[in-house]
Amino acid sequence: MTVKYNLDSVKVERAAREWLVERGVQTEQIAKLVLDAQKEYYPALTADECTAAVNRVLSKREVQNAILLGIQIDRFAEKGQLDSPLQELIENDEKLFGCDEVLALSIVNVYGSIGFTNYGYLDKLKPGILAKLNDRTDNECHTFLDDLVGAVAASACSYIAHRQQAKAEQERSGLPGAGETVGASLTGADGAPAD
């Protein structure tokens, strides 16, 4: 007798978060990328706000799906278990293989097109945790993960840009409350594409 399949969303989210940690990526390290990218625009931005933004992005199913799939492929590549020539393409992070960028863009898209630029910039410069993921001195393979982490950071930057706008509009309008609270109101101030 087969057990009927039922999607368990809690399990999926938990797995996505755990797999990130197992592969060496802490939420705080992604938040650091966000803070460094955004502090020139929002000097008062805190590390906690960035962590909250990253957590928000990680709560989206589309993001979780991409993380699970990308890490799974990296794991197989690391163990040499992919079939040739895919194994060589991924193991060597072949420049002309772009499926990792494709998956990453599906994360960025959830928070709208304004994240494209931040994604590309992070992916080119590889600051912080991204540099560590690209350091190929050990036998780890993070062909997909580095792009996914960059995409999560870029999406969190987009989220923050939307939140900061909502806050600024509230302050101008003299409305009470701030941030999250008003974001969920019906004032229309919450124009964030994905929240």
Add this chain to the structure above:
Amino acid sequence: MTVKYNLDSVKVERAAREWLVERGVQTEQIAKLVLDAQKEYYPALTADECTAAVNRVLSKREVQNAILLGIQIDRFAEKGQLDSPLQELIENDEKLFGCDEVLALSIVNVYGSIGFTNYGYLDKLKPGILAKLNDRTDNECHTFLDDLVGAVAASACSYIAHRQQAKAEQERSGLPGAGETVGASLTGADGAPAD
């Protein structure tokens, strides 16, 4: 003296909604597309739930931006005010001109990749309001609008799929409350990519 520019999100959302109506598209007509597309999967789905889903999609800034831009271009095309050869391309809804689909996809992306299929299907079959927008017997031009409306409907379908999943998981887990309320909780049940 120039007035400093400040983004007014309420004004942007209001304009997007008003421009839709001015161009002949009611929220309920989009909701009808959603209901017809989804009722085979969720027989208990109501017109009100579909209208709420469409309103949710229309509250996203990325969606509003695309609607404003697309309708603006249609207006210019209708008056013959675009420069040649762009005027002819858009006025005739040239098959090899795909910028309308590009803008539409930016709407679909906000609710994740599961909406691609519904978008393509609606865009091919042109049911309901989409047929009316494509009826070229008057002098109206809706080259962009029909794709945008199809994309809003497809995104609302995706939203509903995520909400229905959240509801089903709640019922299985025996948790109190339903729908919107639990969606905002920390149970992880709200995996919708864009809510």
Add this chain to the structure above:
Amino acid sequence: MTVKYNLDSVKVERAAREWLVERGVQTEQIAKLVLDAQKEYYPALTADECTAAVNRVLSKREVQNAILLGIQIDRFAEKGQLDSPLQELIENDEKLFGCDEVLALSIVNVYGSIGFTNYGYLDKLKPGILAKLNDRTDNECHTFLDDLVGAVAASACSYIAHRQQAKAEQERSGLPGAGETVGASLTGADGAPAD
């Protein structure tokens, strides 16, 4: 001593084509989807022209990459070798898992946005070979493959639309030669996004 890695494009293309056949998909079956979708627009279109269009699409590296990755994942899923909960998501072709559509869109994009509609339509109706891939009576898993095949067919439809336009313009202009030949000329008639 490790052997220096060098991308071997011939090997990659050959693998993509062989893997398709191994998974039960013949080029002619994809061409059939194309012919059925396009014959209402181009009554003189032949099966051979459709096969040539599919071969053209399959010659693109971006397409080959997506095919190799998607089939690899299907293989692992079929053997139950993915980690939970990814295994369940893919094995059951979970409706809220959209990474297969994401990869498919990366194929469609190569021939431009005009292919979105055809992709969605094929993915909804599942004609021909797509129905067979979705027939889950055996123990095969084609969660990614059916979307990839639909995307290759949709791209071939776009290619044909561009070629037919080039031919029509030649005939109007009274230029000698046709099809492929003029497509490569400098007359500007070859506006196809990806050829």
Add this chain to the structure above:
Amino acid sequence: MTVKYNLDSVKVERAAREWLVERGVQTEQIAKLVLDAQKEYYPALTADECTAAVNRVLSKREVQNAILLGIQIDRFAEKGQLDSPLQELIENDEKLFGCDEVLALSIVNVYGSIGFTNYGYLDKLKPGILAKLNDRTDNECHTFLDDLVGAVAASACSYIAHRQQAKAEQERSGLPGAGETVGASLTGADGAPAD
């Protein structure tokens, strides 16, 4: 009596190229962005090869469509002819308005996902002609154009990466001929997604 509409591809390509020049962008300036971005990877790359790559990208219809539409919108914005609030959004290059990035990505996609990173990087750093387009001291508006030019440059970078790979593989295999010639052969070496 109305004249039947017929797409004239030569006219479309010519217009896209002329509109770029009218808005202050020379092919050579885009080629310069490409050379600066790629010379670290291919030290022997010449300015002429980069110009040829840019011309190749500009020959694609999807690219031409996006250029025509984007420049048209910039023109209207410059003259203050868009309706409010779209006029303010575009005139001020509003950070949360991403339709310009959406159109730009449709250009990048034609040459595959490997161009995303280069696009984002160029869009962030704004070197060369991009800086000039963003210099808002005159009354020009280039909200769309700067993103489009960055996208054309990023696509040309992708094209070059594919061409260089084809050349390297030929040299290893000891085959006669090089570059363009073999790219069009049936050896399978021409894996470029869009050529």
